[in-house]
Amino acid sequence: MNCDENRELILDVVYGEEMNSRTCFDFFKHLDSCPDCSGEYKEFLTTRETLQEWEVEEPPDLQVPAGRLSKPWLQKQPRRRFELGSWWPTLQKVAAGFLILMGVVSIFQHYGYLGGRKVLVSEQRLTEMMQDLIVVNQKDERKLIGQMLVHLKEDVEFQRKEDMQDIYNNLVSLQQRYNDNLEESNRYLKVLLER
């Protein structure tokens, strides 16, 4: 057995793992002849001895009489487990708090304490404001009607001018035709007279 093979087995021997008796014999035979491996083996044994000196405290639950140890693991649920019962009352409280807060904020806003416009006015002031509003509206309407009448007048005058022009043109045309007819009549009369 060489040092590498010995090193592979060292932990099995130190911790008493199941091992073939022949392999075990070879292992210790190698240790007798190899100071390095022997030193390493002793080192592991010393380390084990040191490790065995580490005692841990027992939890309080384990120090009470056995009768009181009944199922502490089952009595407590895991801390991080999602459960309907755990968050529902909290959610209800949060929702109620939120609604109350919203109500208070609305009241403050209504009275103008949170930067909102104050809407409280007296009845007389409100009437005046309404009258002003009506007067302003009436003025606008009157102005609009006046403008519409002016436009209508302009339209009528324009239409009238066009009609007069047509009549004039027709009269001129009639006069022209009358003159033409008269000339032709005279020409016929003249021809007849000559005959």
Add this chain to the structure above:
Amino acid sequence: MNRSDDHLLALALQGDGACFGELAERWQRRIFSFVCRHVGNVEEAQDLTQDTFAKAYQNLDRLTDPARFSSWLYKIALNECRMRFRRGRNITHISLEKEDESEGIDIADATTPERHLADKEKSLLLKEAFQALPEEQRSVILMKEYQNLKFHEISEIMNVPLSTVKSRMYLGLKTLRRLMEKKL
């Protein structure tokens, strides 16, 4: 009546919570000592041990092979420790109360005060050295040294090859020895 673990487990698998409670009582010391050494904090170890058994009880139907109950339980405990490590990587717990309480020396104790203090100091050094080890090496040493598990059982719990377990153990013990020598 002293029933075997297998019997209790069979009844627990049929829905008998009391049997699981009895089983938990039998295993709680071992799981607690493993978790306590792993995290290095008693209060947290209590919580994690409780979580381990609560999780085991809730997932009992997932235990495919009842013969491997202990490995399964250690696996859950190890996962809980790892999850705690991830959650509180930067948190160092110092329990002053416990330290103060432990300062009191029992007169009835056969050991001398000097010996008691030396033991306490050694335990503290070991605890610090363990916390300085990589988590994989620490877990292997704790399972082997203090839980007396076989290497193949550790391999199964940690879901790594046997050779990996042995190499972690080898390196871990070497590092631990070096750290202890440095501190002493």
